[in-house]
Amino acid sequence: QLQLVESGGGLVQPGGSLRLSCATTGAILNNYAIGWFRQAPGKEREGVSCISRSGGNTNSVDSVKGRFTISRDNAKNTVYLQMNSLKPEDTAVYYCAAVTRLWGTCTLAGSEYRYWGQGTQVTVSS
Numbered sequence: 001q002l003q004l005v006e007s008g009g010g011l012v013q014p015g016g017s018l019r020l021s022c023a024t025t026g027a028i029l030n031n032y033a034i035g036w037f038r039q040a041p042g043k044e045r046e047g048v049s050c051i052s053r054s055g056g057n058t059n060s061v062d063s064v065k066g067r068f069t070i071s072r073d074n075a076k077n078t079v080y081l082q083m084n085s086l087k088p089e090d091t092a093v094y095y096c097a098a099v100t101r102l103w104g105t106c107t108l109a110g111s112e113y114r115y116w117g118q119g120t121q122v123t124v125s126s
């Protein structure tokens with residue numbers, strides 16, 4: 001069974017950068033599209049970015065376009081979320097999740113994802 005473990009969260013000042021990693025074990029990573037999600041206190045979970053099994057297609061929510069970049073290294077069984085120009089409103093627990101999809105597609109709909117990591121806290125504050 002696929003397992004996912006996030007890392008790389010922390011405290012950063014506004015305008016700073018972080019790179020989150022999602023390490024996977026238990027299954028072949030390129031069988032899955034991967035999504036990054038976040039949930040801030042008192043708010044609903046939000047799809048942030050997703051990447052297809054091939055890595056050739058990605059999608060992001062408008063609020064992070066131009067600032068966040070999702071990528072994957074199937075050989076290392078790891079997916080990354082590079083977050084630049086961070087804002088206080090990016091503060092949340094970030095989760096990665098996996099879903100079986102057609103080769104070139106991904107989705108930001110969290111309800112479709114079957115496997116989830118435990119989350120990593122990102123705090124953007126001065």
